[in-house]
Amino acid sequence: DGGITQSPKYLFRKEGQNVTLSCEQNLNHDAMYWYRQDPGQGLRLIYYSQIVNDFQKGDIAEGYSVSREKKESFPLTVTSAQKNPTAFYLCASSIKGGNTGELFFGEGSRLTVL
Amino acid sequence: GEDVEQSLFLSVREGDSSVINCTYTDSSSTYLYWYKQEPGAGLQLLTYIFSNMDMKQDQRLTVLLNKKDKHLSLRIADTQTGDSAIYFCAEHMEYGNKLVFGAGTILRVKS
Numbered sequence: 001d002g003g004i005t006q007s008p009k010y011l012f013r014k015e016g017q018n019v020t021l022s023c024e025q026n027l028n029h030d031a032m033y034w035y036r037q038d039p040g041q042g043l044r045l046i047y048y049s050q051i052v053n054d055f056q057k058g059d060i061a062e063g064y065s066v067s068r069e070k071k072e073s074f075p076l077t078v079t080s081a082q083k084n085p086t087a088f089y090l091c092a093s094s095i096k097g098g099n100t101g102e103l104f105f106g107e108g109s110r111l112t113v114l
Numbered sequence: 115g116e117d118v119e120q121s122l123f124l125s126v127r128e129g130d131s132s133v134i135n136c137t138y139t140d141s142s143s144t145y146l147y148w149y150k151q152e153p154g155a156g157l158q159l160l161t162y163i164f165s166n167m168d169m170k171q172d173q174r175l176t177v178l179l180n181k182k183d184k185h186l187s188l189r190i191a192d193t194q195t196g197d198s199a200i201y202f203c204a205e206h207m208e209y210g211n212k213l214v215f216g217a218g219t220i221l222r223v224k225s
């Protein structure tokens with residue numbers, strides 16, 4: 001079945017450690033996105049990529065990094081520079097230039113910093 | 115600026131209608147969306163409306179758009195317990211080709 005797979009679903013990390021969240025899609029979508037969700041704040045865009053080997057900062061990119069070496073994959077690294085990393089992270093994809101703007105979301109990864 | 119606002123919580127009885135409201139800021143938005151998030155899961159697109167429309171109906175869902183006031187609403191008829199979820203309003207920003215989401219409205223349906 002086509003879809004977006006995020007892993008791991010739950011992740012714990014100690015302060016000062018980097019962690020990488022995986023996002024893979026087999027929908028043949030060009031565009032991929034990372035959002036962060038905090039209670040009462042909705043979704044905030046971290047990074048997005050419209051095409052392989054290219055990506056742009058979203059509204060809250062500080063302390064995060066991404067890569068887009070393959071169309072199917074858009075991993076997010078939460079670095080030690082991110083001051084408040086505990087959150088629910090959502091990956092999404094869409095058809096590039098799709099005029100409906102429909103995003104297909106993964107099931108999310110919950111990161112807890114101990 | 116980019117800002118989408120929603121009320122945070124709505125409680126209704128099963129069988130009643132639910133109305134979730136949203137205001138947005140970008141008058142150039144061409145599409146506006148409603149997404150649904152069930153507990154511990156990602157978001158799913160419920161419906162969307164093009165900016166030149168005033169209303170769109172899809173089974174139990176009715177979307178109303180007042181472009182002058184930049185106000186969007188989602189009405190769910192005959193609300194069921196399975197409709198309990200968080201509902202997000204989103205606008206499509208032409209600049210950057212991205213979606214800006216509201217904070218989400220928690221809908222609680224009491225049986």
